[in-house]
Amino acid sequence: MPLDSTTKLNSLGFAKAPSETRVVVAMSGGVDSSVVAAELAAQGYDVVGVTLQLYDHGAALAKKGACCAGRDIHDARRVADEMGFPHYVLDYENTFREAVIDEFADSYLGGATPVPCIRCNERVKFRDLLETAKDLDADCMATGHYIQRKMGPNGAELHCAADDARDQSYFLFSTTQEQLDYLRFPLGHLQSKSDTRALAAKYGLGVADKPDSQDICFVPDGDYASVIEKLRPGAAEPGEIVHADGRVLGTHKGVIHYTIGQRRGLGIGGLDEPLYVVKLDTENCRVIVGPKEMLATRVVPVREINWLGDADFHDGPHEISVKVRSTRPPRPAILRPLPDGGAEVELLTPEEGVSPGQACVFYETGTTRVLGGGWIWRGA
The missing domain is CATH 3.40.50.620 (HUPs)
Structure with missing residues (x-):
């Protein structure tokens, strides 16, 4: 019609x-x-x-x-x-x-x-x-999902939810244009x-007062390590906790129990300075710790890019805003496409705790529009 x-x-x-x-x-x-x-x-x-x-x-x-x-x-x-x-x-x-x-x-x-x-x-x-x-x-x-699909001059666009507290744009950055044309939120x-x-x-629904789920569906108690050990027996190989200056500070029960930026639960009390996990050396089963300033990252390499912007992605650099964690607000950045299809994201203000495996989500500066994103694939 x-x-x-x-x-x-x-x-x-x-x-x-x-x-x-x-x-x-x-x-x-x-x-x-x-x-x-x-x-x-x-x-x-x-x-x-x-x-x-x-x-x-x-x-x-x-x-x-x-x-x-x-x-x-x-x-x-x-x-x-x-x-x-x-x-x-x-x-x-x-x-x-x-x-x-x-x-x-x-x-x-x-x-x-x-x-x-x-x-x-x-x-x-x-x-x-x-x-x-x-x-x-x-x-x-x-x-x-709490996210908005709006029609723009060039077709369907992805926008943040009206409720900032419920916005799920970080988790939907990889939605393609073809999928967006078919989806409704x-x-x-x-x-x-x-x-x-x-x-x-x-509508008299019995689920009206049902609590929200807080955990990953297959890890309902939040114990990631036990799930990984079940899936990959022997995964929790013990090793050393090492300061960035080379000092051995203690031992751990498996790298899988730690994440970049972690401070609590390191089991290395009695030190004069607060220490954070700054690197996970899986080849040598080492957890590397250091002072908070070592967590600051300015350049973030990303790959598996999904681009939802109107401009050609390769015609960058693009001035955008980005999230490197779901719980953080978008921050100003410059997105520089690379010949291999990946990109480098330069954060105008360094962020702490940027970790491989997390998403880096792109937003149009000054609006609610989601421009896609990519996966952080190694420490900067």
Whole structure:
């Protein structure tokens, strides 16, 4: 159907009635995605709910706070029943292990600090699940992420959520333009999480007061090291804790127990100066510590770049803002493309605790637009 100035678009951006618009909703069983599904169903859309079983169902049943545990699958199905739309559970356990969990373990063994939630969005939800949505003849796929999709002069753009406290742009930087054209994020404009819970209560959803999950879904107790030891037996090889000046200060029970910037739990008390982990020497099983100023980084090498800007990426340098940690605000930087497809990011103010394996996310200076990002791949 051709569009003209008189064509009215529905709330998902299609020039047809909601009842003629099929939308697959990725449902984790939590309040956010449940509200998305309920709201779209109430608006008359042809909703299909899909929940992914990402890891061992039996083991998940006994774990609270995990995004795709057995209870959460049950909660998603109950919302679908209450709102009257079909719901499917897809077994993505093997895909999730190969695409996310294995790399998580290997990254830690290599001295990096991975962000598996980004890889899950990139390699599972926005790739395999999105293709499943297309196979179901859906016009689009909607999720409960707190981020905004806005139409700009050159097409769909990715923007931060209206609520800074809930913004998930750091975890969605690798969303491609093709994926963005197909995805919808109905919660991104809400001002607070209380607005989401109010909508859940409005529709009488049993998950209205369900707590948010705080941990990585396959590490619900936050004990990364024990998960890695289970996946990679023998991973926790002991070694030395060494000062940057060469002094041996103590021993450790495995490099996997440490991250760049860590201060607490080093087990080397009694020293005159506070010390931080400044490097993980995995080849020699050494944890290198030093004073805080050694954590300051100005140049950050990144690779696997996803660029969402209007200008040609290779026509840089680009003056942008970046996040090197999800909990930090964007800081001014200069992005310099490299011939190999990677880039160097020069931070105008040095950042502490920049770690390989983390994401470096790009933002348009002075606006809420997300310009993509890349992966930090070695210490600067």
